[in-house]
């Protein structure tokens with residue numbers, strides 16, 4: 001059973017966030033040296049027993065998106081990868097198609113998995129060369145195999161694996177061993193231990209010349225299909241192809257246990273929390289506060305841009321993976337937050353990741369020295385706006401601060417807003433949306 005999304009024969013369209021500009025830039029920079037067809041097979045047909053969860057780990061969701069979608073997005077962003085095959089268990093086919101449609105993935109071919117990882121991978125590899133009815137497809141020169149549960153892999157590393165696979169016939173990622181490997185006796189005693197520096201952990205991605213991996217699978221035994229764990233080994237044993245091994249970054253690790261899902265979520269949150277755009281509305285006091293926030297947040301490792309609005313040239317900020325801080329002075333300016341919200345919704349910015357908007361309300365009124373003056377109907381309106389926004393994956397928080405003429409007090413308030421903003425952006429807690437916090 002195969003289900004296609006998009007036209008597999010056509011050159012791949014860029015993924016949701018990859019822009020034509022970045023593809024062009026890479027060609028100009030000479031980085032896109034891949035002038036042969038490359039495809040990827042993502043085995044996702046396992047049940048994830050070791051997580052102890054009912055849902056297979058590739059379908060577990062964090063930040064409102066299943067893990068498999070993050071992995072697909074990673075490959076969609078690579079302009080020289082022409083097609084993506086995802087292999088899933090028969091009973092998960094509808095779920096997979098739903099994910100593909102919901103997150104606008106394109107050029108993905110979904111194939112039924114097998115009872116073991118090797119059987120699933122072979123189904124994916126075979127589907128690249130022939131259709132369900134046996135009709136021939138244009139085979140890629142190189143096929144990358146990558147576990148669907150390893151969401152973080154950079155384009156430059158994929159390029160290294162792909163080029164080495166083209167040269168050598170096979171290539172794979174390795175990492176230093178974390179623990180020493182020992183052999184045990186049947187009775188559970190130490191038999192011998194391996195010299196750790198001589199061995200490496202085999203990770204993914206791996207790349208193969210298509211015919212090498214296809215023939216290796218055609219020639220390998222039932223026992224290989226049933227118990228084997230290493231594609232590179234099949235290429236060596238059945239095609240005499242010695243794989244080139246390349247040390248990869250630690251982020252190539254595989255989600256295996258439940259705690260790995262939390263680790264993956266925190267890596268995604270970290271990457272989403274690098275930058276923020278402060279929108280001032282143009283008033284002098286808002287701009288002064290925005291500039292002070294920029295200084296304080298930069299010291300907290302966040303890149304901050306200050307702009308007056310989101311129109312004209314400034315609208316470019318909407319397409320970046322930024323978070324937004326809307327500064328309002330005195331007057332009831334929730335409508336400004338509403339405008340930012342609408343602009344983000346229109347740009348479909350929250351399709352793949354939750355976006356944060358922080359409304360910073362600066363109260364400068366003289367008669368509010370206590371800092372306790374209620375803000376009329378604002379908290380209720382704010383909660384209502386945030387509740388609606390959350391449905392669209394946009395997280396709206398509020399921070400209120402009071403202006404002080406006393407420099408030290410004012411500095412401390414700004415510092416608190418900066419720290420709270422960074423924390424809200426990094427935590428992305430859905431439970432805190434709609435709250436108007438006091439700085």
Ligand SMILES: Nc1ccn([C@@H]2O[C@H](COP(=O)(O)OP(=O)(O)OP(=O)(O)O)[C@@H](O)[C@H]2O)c(=O)n1
Pocket residue numbers: 042043044045046047048049050051056058087113114115116117118120121147148149254255256
């Ligand atoms: N019959 C199988 C078994 C595994 N896989 C895929 O191979 C990758 C790596 O395998 P592993 O981490 O072992 O996944 P599971 O088999 O799902 O996990 P577990 O061993 O804990 O059950 C995963 O993306 C998994 O979905 C597959 O496509 N088909």
Ligand SMILES: O=C(CO)[C@H](O)[C@H](O)COP(=O)(O)O
Pocket residue numbers: 117147202203204229230231254
């Ligand atoms: O990285 C590997 C291969 O080369 C592993 O063998 C692969 O990820 C399979 O995982 P598991 O052992 O969990 O089935």
